[in-house]
Amino acid sequence: MRALCWNGINDLRVENVPDPEIVNPRDVILKVTMSTTCGSDLHFIDGYIPTMREGDVIGHEFMGEVVEVGHEVKKVKKGDRVVVPSFIVCGNCWYCQHDLYSLCDNTNPKPEVQQATFGQPTAGIYGYTHAFGGYAGGHAQYVRVPHADNDCFLVPDGLKDEQVLFLSDAAPTGYMGAEFCNIHPGDTIAVWGAGGVGLMAMQSAYLLGAERVIAIDRFPERLQLAREKAGAETIDYTQVDSVVEVLREMTGGRGPDACIDAVGMEAHGMGLEYAYDRAKQALHLHTDRGEALRQAILACRKGGTLSILGVYGVMDKFPLGSIMNKGLTVRTAQQHGQKYVPRLLEHVQRGELDPSYLVTHRFPLEDAPRGYEMFKKKEDGCVRSVFIP
Amino acid sequence: MKALVQDEATRLTARVDKEQLEKMASVVLGGALLTLGLQRRSLGGTVMALASSGLLYRGLRGLRQLTSSPRDRREEGARTETPSVQHAITIGKPADELYRLWREPGTLAQVMSHFAELSTTSAEYTHWRVSGPLGQDLEWDTRIEEERAGELLRWESVEGALLPNQGLVSFRPAPGNWGTEVTLHLDFQPPGGALGEAVMTRLLAVPDLLVNRALRRFKSLAETGEIPTTERNPSARQGAHLH
Ligand SMILES: [Zn+2]
Ligand SMILES: [Zn+2]
Numbered sequence: 001m002r003a004l005c006w007n008g009i010n011d012l013r014v015e016n017v018p019d020p021e022i023v024n025p026r027d028v029i030l031k032v033t034m035s036t037t038c039g040s041d042l043h044f045i046d047g048y049i050p051t052m053r054e055g056d057v058i059g060h061e062f063m064g065e066v067v068e069v070g071h072e073v074k075k076v077k078k079g080d081r082v083v084v085p086s087f088i089v090c091g092n093c094w095y096c097q098h099d100l101y102s103l104c105d106n107t108n109p110k111p112e113v114q115q116a117t118f119g120q121p122t123a124g125i126y127g128y129t130h131a132f133g134g135y136a137g138g139h140a141q142y143v144r145v146p147h148a149d150n151d152c153f154l155v156p157d158g159l160k161d162e163q164v165l166f167l168s169d170a171a172p173t174g175y176m177g178a179e180f181c182n183i184h185p186g187d188t189i190a191v192w193g194a195g196g197v198g199l200m201a202m203q204s205a206y207l208l209g210a211e212r213v214i215a216i217d218r219f220p221e222r223l224q225l226a227r228e229k230a231g232a233e234t235i236d237y238t239q240v241d242s243v244v245e246v247l248r249e250m251t252g253g254r255g256p257d258a259c260i261d262a263v264g265m266e267a268h269g270m271g272l273e274y275a276y277d278r279a280k281q282a283l284h285l286h287t288d289r290g291e292a293l294r295q296a297i298l299a300c301r302k303g304g305t306l307s308i309l310g311v312y313g314v315m316d317k318f319p320l321g322s323i324m325n326k327g328l329t330v331r332t333a334q335q336h337g338q339k340y341v342p343r344l345l346e347h348v349q350r351g352e353l354d355p356s357y358l359v360t361h362r363f364p365l366e367d368a369p370r371g372y373e374m375f376k377k378k379e380d381g382c383v384r385s386v387f388i389p
Numbered sequence: 390m391k392a393l394v395q396d397e398a399t400r401l402t403a404r405v406d407k408e409q410l411e412k413m414a415s416v417v418l419g420g421a422l423l424t425l426g427l428q429r430r431s432l433g434g435t436v437m438a439l440a441s442s443g444l445l446y447r448g449l450r451g452l453r454q455l456t457s458s459p460r461d462r463r464e465e466g467a468r469t470e471t472p473s474v475q476h477a478i479t480i481g482k483p484a485d486e487l488y489r490l491w492r493e494p495g496t497l498a499q500v501m502s503h504f505a506e507l508s509t510t511s512a513e514y515t516h517w518r519v520s521g522p523l524g525q526d527l528e529w530d531t532r533i534e535e536e537r538a539g540e541l542l543r544w545e546s547v548e549g550a551l552l553p554n555q556g557l558v559s560f561r562p563a564p565g566n567w568g569t570e571v572t573l574h575l576d577f578q579p580p581g582g583a584l585g586e587a588v589m590t591r592l593l594a595v596p597d598l599l600v601n602r603a604l605r606r607f608k609s610l611a612e613t614g615e616i617p618t619t620e621r622n623p624s625a626r627q628g629a630h631l632h
Contacts, residue, residue: 005625017623024615055626072614090613094481094567106609109617112598124617136623146617 085337174200
């Protein structure tokens with residue numbers, strides 16, 4: 001089959017690779033119908049996340065049609081059209097049973113890498129480094145999905161691919177970030193970053209009952225999406241002296257009730273922010289991530305919530321004193337997608353959420369390297385490139 | 390006796406990803422290297438850790454090397470630092486069930502297959518083979534020395550093993566609804582001299598990794614009925630289906 005492979009730093013190629021096969025009894029094989037870029041991919045593409053190997057098939061946000069089914073698969077059937085969250089989860093372990101799916105204990109076949117780095121390993125991810133298991137990714141004609149009964153979600157008839165594709169990652173991540181905010185009527189939620197995850201977090205905050213949502217970014221086309229698609233008020237942080245002060249003024253001196261950091265989302269994998277200082281130039285980081293999180297902490301009202309969707313490894317000058325003295329609650333996680341996909345599908349079906357506007361550029365799989373290039377450089381206002389095998 | 394282990398874990402550690410891991414670790418810790426699987430516990434540390442668990446201590450009383458003094462062991466030509474390694478894992482199943490699964494024919498072979506080829510020759514005897522890239526195999530037999538249903542199982546290599554070793558798995562109820570805490574302890578006494586060196590560096594450099602992975606594989610088998618794998622995983626590498 002054809003698949004997008006990582007061959008070294010900034011060297012992506014579409015190549016011939018062997019077709020995936022059913023290996024374990026709970027696997028299915030999916031014929032991919034659509035997949036999308038994610039900012040977190042840029043870090044290993046640029047060579048700042050280790051444990052990639054030449055020839056790895058990448059891509060962790062995809063959907064498709066089930067074409068083969070392992071003998072222990074009970075619910076998923078051949079011909080089903082499904083969307084698949086990026087974390088592979090077993091459904092049986094303590095973490096899965098407590099809705100903490102990205103912490104699943106049973107899906108990372110190479111757990112020692114993370115154990116050495118984080119203390120305990122998380123679940124595996126498709127196409128996202130060997131630290132996260134080394135599974136082949138979804139920018140391909142076919143992909144193997146383990147534990148299919150837990151990890152494949154049937155797409156209701158009548159919904160288009162681009163309406164549900166982002167339920168694999170951006171939408172559940174944003175929704176989880178909003179849920180972390182424990183929103184009450186009248187609450188104001190500020191969201192740093194108006195990329196795919198940030199925009200989904202803004203819309204989710206409204207779905208969960210927020211009164212006001214304020215978006216902070218600097219790219220005009222993203223701020224426009226935040227206003228027009230997510231109904232947010234916006235702050236271009238390059239146009240103000242102090243984001244913290246502006247937010248304070250906008251909220252009667254209190255500060256937002258909760259602040260969501262969706263800036264570092266690109267780094268949602270190994271969290272290469274630990275290489276932040278060295279990496280930021282090479283990565284063309286468009287904002288100072290540490291600064292965004294610091295702003296969020298300072299802006300948040302006393303007793304409010306800090307919801308961190310971006311990833312931070314080692315951060316110097318982290319204002320812990322501000323968190324402590326202001327009594328903030330900090331919530332953070334990699335997406336527990338399997339918890340949120342069913343309710344997100346309902347929102348999409350009822351027309352309350354339509355993430356298809358994130359698709360700004362479409363490519364055949366053969367042109368995926370170009371799609372990543374445009375996405376990385378935000379050429380032509382690119383928010384997400386999608387690939388159709 | 391060049392390379393005795395060529396499993397995926399070791400390849401991952403030793404060949405491809407070690408460099409990357411080191412890069413990552415040095416970035417993370419500013420040079421304080423976290424080398425995967427290479428932390429070796431001292432004998433003293435291990436004994437201390439074991440002594441804290443009455444159950445394990447009882448089980449280990451039979452382990453000759455551990456109860457002999459360091460001097461005895463030197464006189465036998467063994468290293469003062471016996472490569473022994475222990476890991477614990479929590480599995481969401483009752484101890485009885487896990488004990489039965491461990492004893493089922495085939496389970497151990499599946500759980501250890503990342504590192505050794507196991508065949509059960511009888512209820513008490515297991516044959517172990519660790520193969521190397523040059524076709525050199527290291528083989529030994531182990532015999533179960535102690536078994537307590539739902540509690541522990543202890544085995545030792547039989548007389549004449551080139552690499553004498555012993556193992557112990559214990560099952561202890563975990564608090565709340567966590568299930569069972571399973572501890573696996575492996576203990577090797579490599580022979581002295583050049584052969585000992587080779588065994589140490591090639592096989593025993595990563596016992597931590599082996600024990601840790603064996604436990605994780607057992608857990609996944611017990612909790613989900615299968616072991617996660619990237620076998621036959623598509624990639625553009627040469628021999629792509631070999632990971
Ligand atoms: Zn993603
Ligand atoms: Zn799980």
